[in-house]
Amino acid sequence: MEYIKKDLGSYKLHLIKTDKFKSITVKVSFHRVIKKNEITIRNILSDMFMQSSKKYNSKRELTIKAQDLYAAGLRTTNSRLGNYINTDFYLTVLNDKYTEDGNFASSLEFLSEIIFNPDVEDGKFNEEKLDIVKSTCRSALNSIKEDASNYSLIRMAEAFGEGEPISYRMMGYLDDLDDITGASLYEFYLDMIKNDFVDIFVIGDIDIKEVTDLIKKYFKFDILKKLKMPFMVDEKKPRRSKLVFNEKIDNTQSKLAIGCRINGLSEYERNYPLTLFNVIFGGCSDSKLFKEVREENSLCYTIYSITNKLDNVLLIRAGIDKENYKKTVSLIEKNLKDMCNGKFDENDILMAKEYYNTALEEIEDSQSKIINNYLMMELINTDDIDVKREKMSKVTKSEIVKVAKKVTIDTIFCLEGVRNEEDLF
Known part of the structure; x- marks a missing residue:
């Protein structure tokens, strides 16, 4: 290529x-x-x-x-x-x-x-x-x-x-x-x-x-143009105390949305250890959140986390029954703390790296994904795919723990379903 x-x-x-x-x-x-x-x-x-x-x-x-x-x-x-x-x-x-x-x-x-x-x-x-x-x-x-x-x-x-x-x-x-x-x-x-x-x-x-x-x-554009500001949004410090609120909706299922601030990342941390942190924490079906909250405790229908690197934000989303709200939030907070304390092993890291490499292979099979990969190289100075593979393979546990400590829960919102199952029949 x-x-x-x-x-x-x-x-x-x-x-x-x-x-x-x-x-x-x-x-x-x-x-x-x-x-x-x-x-x-x-x-x-x-x-x-x-x-x-x-x-x-x-x-x-x-x-x-x-x-x-x-x-x-x-x-x-x-x-x-x-x-x-x-x-x-x-x-x-x-x-x-x-x-x-x-x-x-x-x-x-x-x-x-x-x-x-x-x-x-x-x-x-x-x-x-x-x-x-x-x-x-x-x-x-x-x-x-x-x-x-x-x-x-x-x-x-x-x-x-x-x-x-x-x-x-x-x-x-x-x-x-x-x-x-x-x-x-x-x-x-x-x-x-x-x-x-x-x-x-x-x-x-x-x-x-x-x-x-x-x-x-x-394609003729006659005027010279320059970007007026970086694509990356300036970091914002998390609140001193979490913002917690809810809203009721006519639905059987409740939806949990949590916003986390990420502060003080280096460019390397943003592109590599943060990615592995997210995969291990909540980014796939082998993640800590999926296994403990969904499979072991049956507290949710779905749960996952995603990073928005340009906003310095991590988002956690879950579909739950309203009576499981407090337990679900408590387990999410526990798992984030566990990540900060290094309570994950080399098998978790190996799984995350394999997951990442599979995602890179999927990029190479899609023209639009290849374009978006080069666009991110242009906008926020990410590496090309071969360099990504090499650098990701060398990420250590201590680097992931360091990144985990830079993630802080800021806002917790529950869209509370108020319709009972029997109302459907």
């Missing part, structure tokens, strides 16, 4: 040459510092790109064109990475070796059409199509509590990091939705094209020069 990065002034082009895949995937990523009041309009804009363009005036026409390009796959996503919000365009198309000469170039032209030539008339997006997209968004926002697991995490994060990016609802906000018009959406679109920082990734069995020339031809 060959990786080449080119700084083209107004954006960076990342080329990943590999003969492992029959397809070529292109990712065009727009980044800007996240603002709470821009999340909703950005979500709407992302959806509008997939409705139509100036040349392809309906969703049906977009679909037909994609099929003509040998079933090219096209999608947009919005996500948050630390201090930034990203709008990503993904294009996946068969290599010309398996279709016909010029199909990849035509696919890039199609993607360029969608990004740079939206369905705009008289300085505004089509209001009828906008109303459809807004209606879909409104329905999703109104039904946010129906996904109790996700809602519990949202409520915990809002209290855990009030005013911080982690507290923002990436689904958006109803109050902001009502203010979006075709004209205001087009104004926001122009601002995104003009001011967002852009990365373009291309992965596949590609000719470097040919692809570079095609990208330059179809």
Whole structure:
């Protein structure tokens, strides 16, 4: 696998040459510092790109064109990475070796059409199509509590990091939705094209020069841009005493969400010992939390922990019966203390390293995961996959214990189910 990065002034082009895949995937990523009041309009804009363009005036026409390009796959996503919000365009198309000469170039032209030539008339997006997209968004926002697991995490994060990016609802906000018009959406679109920082990734069995020339031809940004702040969110000290609160919901199962602050990590600790700590603590089905809380004590339906390295945060989530709340929290706190005291052995470390190596192998089997791996190398200076394997193999127990001591429980939230099982019958 060959990786080449080119700084083209107004954006960076990342080329990943590999003969492992029959397809070529292109990712065009727009980044800007996240603002709470821009999340909703950005979500709407992302959806509008997939409705139509100036040349392809309906969703049906977009679909037909994609099929003509040998079933090219096209999608947009919005996500948050630390201090930034990203709008990503993904294009996946068969290599010309398996279709016909010029199909990849035509696919890039199609993607360029969608990004740079939206369905705009008289300085505004089509209001009828906008109303459809807004209606879909409104329905999703109104039904946010129906996904109790996700809602519990949202409520915990809002209290855990009030005013911080982690507290923002990436689904958006109803109050902001009502203010979006075709004209205001087009104004926001122009601002995104003009001011967002852009990365373009291309992965596949590609000719470097040919692809570079095609990208330059179809993706033209005229303004030089620089990142305004790091992607990594500044550390926040944990509260002196934990914030503990709950909310009732019409559900049979309760959802537990716990937010932990991580402070004082070195770059090495963040990328290596922290990862192994999480796998051993709660990151897999062989973890301490899964075995002790779920299997040995039968206190929960699900339980796991995940790290958000860009936010310096560890999250613990569990599905429980409300009467098991105190016991579950107590065992979680006990297991974190045990990790700090080194109450795990070399077999646990070996298991975690094998789990990590399997995850690396899965990255190498997915074009989008390979792209995201190189993106993280760009954003927070992580290592490439081979270096990761080597460094992870050398992580010691004492390094994991040192990291465990830097993890502090800050906020505990329980979304308490108040419906009894017999109410279902």
